[in-house]
Amino acid sequence: MRKDKKDNKKSPYGLIDTSSSVRMSICSNREVIFEGSRGILEYCDSSIKINTGKYIVAFTGRGLHIKTMTEYDICIRGFITSIEYIL
Amino acid sequence: MIAVFILRWIGGYFDFTVSGRFPERFLNLAAKNGVNIFKIKGSGDSISACAKISERKTIIRLAEKCGCSYCENREHGMPVLCRQYRQRLGLLAGLAAGSIFCVIMSGYIWNISINCPEGINEYELRSELRELGFYEGARYEYVKTSETEHEMLIRDGRISWLSINVSGTNAAVEISSKTEIDSDNSREVPKAVSNLVSSADGKITKVSLRSGTPAVKAGEGIAKGQMLASGITELSNGETVFSDCEGEILAETAETAVFFLPKERPSVILPEAAVCKRSVAVFGLNIPLSLVTEPGSAAVSFSDKRKLTLFSAPVPVFYTEERFYEQGNEAAVPDRETAEALLKKRAALYGAFLEQERFTRILEKKETLTETDEGYRLEVRYRCERNIAEKVYIDIRDGS
Numbered sequence: 001m002r003k004d005k006k007d008n009k010k011s012p013y014g015l016i017d018t019s020s021s022v023r024m025s026i027c028s029n030r031e032v033i034f035e036g037s038r039g040i041l042e043y044c045d046s047s048i049k050i051n052t053g054k055y056i057v058a059f060t061g062r063g064l065h066i067k068t069m070t071e072y073d074i075c076i077r078g079f080i081t082s083i084e085y086i087l
Numbered sequence: 088m089i090a091v092f093i094l095r096w097i098g099g100y101f102d103f104t105v106s107g108r109f110p111e112r113f114l115n116l117a118a119k120n121g122v123n124i125f126k127i128k129g130s131g132d133s134i135s136a137c138a139k140i141s142e143r144k145t146i147i148r149l150a151e152k153c154g155c156s157y158c159e160n161r162e163h164g165m166p167v168l169c170r171q172y173r174q175r176l177g178l179l180a181g182l183a184a185g186s187i188f189c190v191i192m193s194g195y196i197w198n199i200s201i202n203c204p205e206g207i208n209e210y211e212l213r214s215e216l217r218e219l220g221f222y223e224g225a226r227y228e229y230v231k232t233s234e235t236e237h238e239m240l241i242r243d244g245r246i247s248w249l250s251i252n253v254s255g256t257n258a259a260v261e262i263s264s265k266t267e268i269d270s271d272n273s274r275e276v277p278k279a280v281s282n283l284v285s286s287a288d289g290k291i292t293k294v295s296l297r298s299g300t301p302a303v304k305a306g307e308g309i310a311k312g313q314m315l316a317s318g319i320t321e322l323s324n325g326e327t328v329f330s331d332c333e334g335e336i337l338a339e340t341a342e343t344a345v346f347f348l349p350k351e352r353p354s355v356i357l358p359e360a361a362v363c364k365r366s367v368a369v370f371g372l373n374i375p376l377s378l379v380t381e382p383g384s385a386a387v388s389f390s391d392k393r394k395l396t397l398f399s400a401p402v403p404v405f406y407t408e409e410r411f412y413e414q415g416n417e418a419a420v421p422d423r424e425t426a427e428a429l430l431k432k433r434a435a436l437y438g439a440f441l442e443q444e445r446f447t448r449i450l451e452k453k454e455t456l457t458e459t460d461e462g463y464r465l466e467v468r469y470r471c472e473r474n475i476a477e478k479v480y481i482d483i484r485d486g487s
Contacts, residue, residue, distance in 0.1 A: 039111075039115040039118075040111040040114050040115055041111060042111060043110070043111045043114065043127075043129040043134065044129045044130065044131065045128070045130060065126075065127060065128050065129065066114075066129075067125065067126070068123070068124075068125045068127075069114065069127065070118055070121075070123070071118045071121070
């Protein structure tokens with residue numbers, strides 16, 4: 001219960017604070033720009049799992065590859081068939 | 088994307104493969120250490136990617152740290168190319184010479200396009216511009232466009248406006264010619280007063296005037312230049328009335344036309360006998376492509392000059408093909424009947440021309456064919472009826 005409260009930290013105006021959350025920009029099912037990565041857990045051409053700290057985001061599909069990556073951002077390309085949140 | 092690729096190519100990059108039990112750890116470590124890796128492809132226990140050449144040492148260290156084996160595949164980019172061709176000094180010298188050549192040649196004008204209006208010969212204009220130092224191959228520094236424009240306007244009276252626009256090694260000359268003002272329109276002399284005079288000798292058959300006073304009657308003989316009708320009429324009360332004479336005065340006139348068919352006529356020898364001279368002009372240097380001697384002054388020459396274009400841009404390379412045809416006398420001795428038929432055909436054409444264009448009615452014609460050493464001569468004497476009235480304006484500004 002305490003953990004949930006911490007997760008849904010609200011700003012003084014009642015809005016959810018998204019400064020530390022994950023952002024994904026999805027372009028059709030071909031490209032995803034993922035912001036807020038804490039590390040790659042699995043990487044092969046059919047599945048990419050990314051750790052965000054609170055949960056894991058799993059991308060499955062065909063011909064998946066990382067176009068470029070920095071410490072927190074990853075650009076994934078390929079034919080994405082599903083996006084899964086593993087809590 | 089292209090800019091990123093170019094920057095990576097300039098800096099140089101290499102392909103590598105990291106394989107081990109957990110190659111994802113290598114990616115995480117690389118990202119945390121600020122190593123920029125791209126084109127990452129994973130296949131089972133190995134990951135292949137690209138990175139900058141300058142980050143090679145860090146990548147090897149990180150691969151060792153995460154317990155993966157590191158394998159370098161290939162290097163790409165400009166540093167690799169420079170290393171590869173470092174020993175080839177000739178290539179470097181050629182590159183330098185090419186660059187110098189381009190820099191020097193870009194200081195010259197290599198193409199001059201002239202937008203010539205009607206009535207002005209482009210060849211004449213080019214030679215005039217050449218005299219002023221503006222020609223293909225002239226150094227841009229020494230070309231004074233504004234002075235050349237002014238000088239051309241002074242020199243050539245036909246030009247009202249001229250502009251020289253130089254862009255790179257190309258120059259465009261825009262010309263506007265002077266518009267001739269019709270001198271008849273500019274005259275202040277009133278055109279309303281005119282006389283009718285005869286344009287030929289003959290005998291008047293009909294006088295039909297719409298204005299003016301007739302000076303001749305039907306049946307009278309007249310000479311060329313004689314006044315037929317006057318535009319100045321004196322009334323019985325002493326007043327003078329000026330008018331513009333209008334009307335037709337028909338007269339019987341005699342005309343003679345001579346048609347001649349030579350037995351020998353100058354002609355151009357067939358193209359097989361032509362001498363062809365080809366040459367290429369590169370940056371003002373004329374290089375002959377065929378070693379032939381030019382025929383004498385009796386030859387007729389036709390030249391075809393073409394400018395080379397590369398991707399629709401003109402290049403200062405000209406290809407000239409000059410053909411010389413020797414001129415000689417071709418024997419063409421037609422028999423009397425053929426010559427007569429040919430000459431009569433010409434006479435008939437002339438007759439049709441008289442009737443159609445000069446509004447002449449041919450009353451009678453007499454043809455005489457004579458044969459001389461030079462050729463056949465057909466003399467046709469026409470007796471025809473036509474309007475001989477010719478209008479002559481009178482200047483009455485001074486009261487004369």
